[in-house]
Amino acid sequence: MSKNQDTGSKKPFEIPRPVFPKRAVVTGGMPYGNKELHFGHVGGMLVFADTYARFLRDRIGSENVIFVSGTDCYGSPIAEGWRKKVADGEFSGTLEEFVQRNHDKQKATLAAYA
Secondary structure, eight states, X not given: OOHHHHTTTSOTTOOOOOOOOSSEEEEOOOXXXXXXXXXXXXXXXXXXXXXXXXXXXXXXXXXXXXXXXXXXXXXXXXXXXXHHHHHTTSOOXXXXXXXXXXXXXXXXXXXXXX
8 A cells, every 4th residue: 555545635744735815804902091102012023914904905806805994992901001100290181082083193104104
């Protein structure tokens, strides 16, 4: 009996081709809206997701892949960041304005990397 007969119809060390989805939504972790982005945000959260989205666009077509990002606008880090900035006299607006300002800065930073 030959080696191919022992393993069925597969050849030894044969690796099956991956099956890709027809459509995909990819997202990275969303940074808190309590401060500007730094390299850790970009390199630690977004680069991997962006790379995967670009890979999928190459395989299944750019019209079939959506990359979603945003700003996490909820949680105690945001309220605490706002409270500290107000207490230190570095910010005088509302919590909503604080988050919007940081979101706009984060969006501009990401646009610069595109």
